[in-house]
Amino acid sequence: MWRSRVRGAGDQLSAHMEIPLAVDTVRKIVGDLPGGLTVLDVPCGIGRWWPELSKVAQKIVAVDISEGMLGYARECAKAFAGSVEVLQGDSEKLPFGDAEFDMIFSFALFKHLPRPVQYRVMAEFGRVTKRYVVVALGVMNHATYEFWRRRIAESFPMMPE
């Protein structure tokens, strides 16, 4: 029962994947990274990016606010032989220390958040991450691109200009 429900949810998400482009992009980004990373995946949803992230992660910590999603995620984590830890948490107030992770990965979160919350989450991502930031953002035009560029430079001081 669980398995078929998990598979059902995964199929739904994959179908909704505008996402061949997103998969190719994430694959390319991950392909350029070194291995052995500690990766924080927020929000993890049902964990659909773990097959890609696990190519470079020695450990994935996966956080989502929704217990419903986490039920599926915990089932899916079993396929990753202990290398994925699943926790409930809020991206605005992550239960981790400063610079605790090599990389943060965040897909399809920001578009759901109001602007002031986006700022706080971005700052929180910058706090817990020490090296790599992979965050999907909606960029409509040059103005929103510039806006995010500045915001990212403020939130992630470790990133090059």
Ligand SMILES: C[S@@+](CC[C@H](N)C(=O)[O-])C[C@H]1O[C@@H](n2cnc3c(N)ncnc32)[C@H](O)[C@@H]1O
């Ligand atoms: C569209 S799903 C994306 C999940 C996953 N990143 C993916 O690409 O499949 C959005 C997720 O954000 C989670 N979420 C919404 N607000 C959150 C918050 N403040 N903190 C953590 N997770 C949140 C929801 O529970 C949901 O699982």
